Amino acid sequence: MLKVEQLNQYYGESHTLWDLEMHVPAGQCTVLMGRNGVGKTTLLQCIMGLIKARDGMIQYQGQNLLGVDAEKRANLGIGYVPQGRQIFPLLTVEENLLIGLPARRDKVRSIPPFIFELFPVLKEMLGRRGGDLSGGQQQQLAIGRALVLDPKLLILDEPTEGIQPNIVAEIGDIIRKLNKDIGLTVLLVEQKLPFARKVGDRFCILDRGRRVAEGEMHTLDDGLIQRYLTV
Ligand SMILES: Nc1ncnc2c1ncn2[C@@H]1O[C@H](COP(=O)(O)OP(=O)(O)OP(=O)(O)O)[C@@H](O)[C@H]1O
Numbered sequence: 001m002l003k004v005e006q007l008n009q010y011y012g013e014s015h016t017l018w019d020l021e022m023h024v025p026a027g028q029c030t031v032l033m034g035r036n037g038v039g040k041t042t043l044l045q046c047i048m049g050l051i052k053a054r055d056g057m058i059q060y061q062g063q064n065l066l067g068v069d070a071e072k073r074a075n076l077g078i079g080y081v082p083q084g085r086q087i088f089p090l091l092t093v094e095e096n097l098l099i100g101l102p103a104r105r106d107k108v109r110s111i112p113p114f115i116f117e118l119f120p121v122l123k124e125m126l127g128r129r130g131g132d133l134s135g136g137q138q139q140q141l142a143i144g145r146a147l148v149l150d151p152k153l154l155i156l157d158e159p160t161e162g163i164q165p166n167i168v169a170e171i172g173d174i175i176r177k178l179n180k181d182i183g184l185t186v187l188l189v190e191q192k193l194p195f196a197r198k199v200g201d202r203f204c205i206l207d208r209g210r211r212v213a214e215g216e217m218h219t220l221d222d223g224l225i226q227r228y229l230t231v
Contacts, residue, residue, distance in 0.1 A: 001026040001153060001185050002047070007056030009039075009046055016042050018209045020056070024153070029179045029186040031200035031217070033229060039209040040189045041083055044157050047187075048080050049073050060153070074103050079151030083158050083189075085142040089131025093122055096130050096141055100148045108150070115144045118174055136167030143174065154178060156188040160195055168195065175199045193229065196220075205229070 002024035009017040017039050024030045032040050045051045047058055049070035058065040065073060074080070087096050097111045116123040119140040125133065130141060139159055146154060159175070160168045176199055178184045190196045196203065196217070203220050205213040205228045213224050 001061060002187065003057070003059040004043070004047070005057040005059070007043075007046065007053050007058065009042055009051065009053045011042075016209050017046070017053070020206075020209070021211050022204045022214065024185060024187045025202070026185050027179075027183060028201040029175065029188070029199050030202045030204060031196040032187065032189045032204050032206065033191070033196060034206035035229065035231060038206040040206055041157055042209075043206070044080070044155055044187075044189065047073075047155065048078070071103065074100070074149055074151075075105055077105070077150070077152035079146035079149050079154045081139075081142045081146050081154070081156040081159060083161065085138045087130040087133075087138050087141050087145065089129065091130055092127050093130060093133070093141055094126040096145055097122070097148055100145055104149055106150070111148060112150070115147055118147075118177070119144050134167075136163045136170070139163055139167070139171060140174075143171075147178075151184065153185045153187065156186070158189050158191065160190065160192055168192075172198050191229075193225065 004020055004022040007017055007020040020043060032043065034040055042051065046053045049065065049068065053066060060076060060078065101109050121137055122141060122144055125137065130138065133141060159171055172195055175186060179186045200217045202216055203214065204211060205224065207228050212228055
């Protein structure tokens with residue numbers, strides 16, 4: 001569904017992504033892994049068009065995204081949950097959810113009920129300001145906001161960062177449900193190994209801006225973990 005090929009990205013003169021390759025097959029959950037600062041968020045931001053890649057290809061359903069504006073990428077069915085959630089703290093939960101609706105490809109202009117089935121807490125808190133929610137609730141809101149757009153591919157950047165363990169498990173269950181029951185293709189950045197193993201079908205490991213390993217989750221062995229993931 002998504003194929004990154006020979007992607008190079010620079011921050012000024014600093015070469016950050018090097019001939020990067022990554023495949024995200026349709027219907028699967030792919031986990032992008034690697035230590036801090038290896039380029040995971042940079043890669044996701046290139047995919048979303050939030051930062052520019054210098055050359056290479058990002059192919060989504062057969063189309064090269066590099067010439068497509070960031071707003072249009074959402075229209076193509078790519079949902080994005082950024083690192084740190086980035087919900088609007090002064091807007092209510094309802095307003096946060098409504099904000100993406102005009103970008104939907106169809107004419108739906110109200111919040112789809114399945115969002116509240118997945119996240120009942122959001123229904124209870126519709127009138128609450130986003131900034132008054134707990135970290136876990138904000139993460140649910142950020143995922144809900146991405147789902148409002150009816151994406152086919154959902155991209156999440158460290159959805160468990162700074163969240164209590166019981167909510168982490170809940171978020172894991174929701175990602176699995178979205179992937180296995182609803183059929184969304186998922187790409188997520190995750191540093192917690194048990195979580196990655198629980199939700200992921202495949203992994204892709206970056207090290208210093210390069211892809212160093214990729215494969216099915218059951219092939220992620222101790223050698224790779226020691227070499228590229230443990231700190
Ligand atoms: N806006 C920026 N300007 C310049 N350099 C940046 C910028 N953002 C990130 N970098 C650098 O690019 C490299 C990759 O950063 P990136 O945030 O993509 O890594 P990451 O793997 O997502 O790390 P983390 O797990 O800490 O979020 C790092 O060396 C970082 O310092």
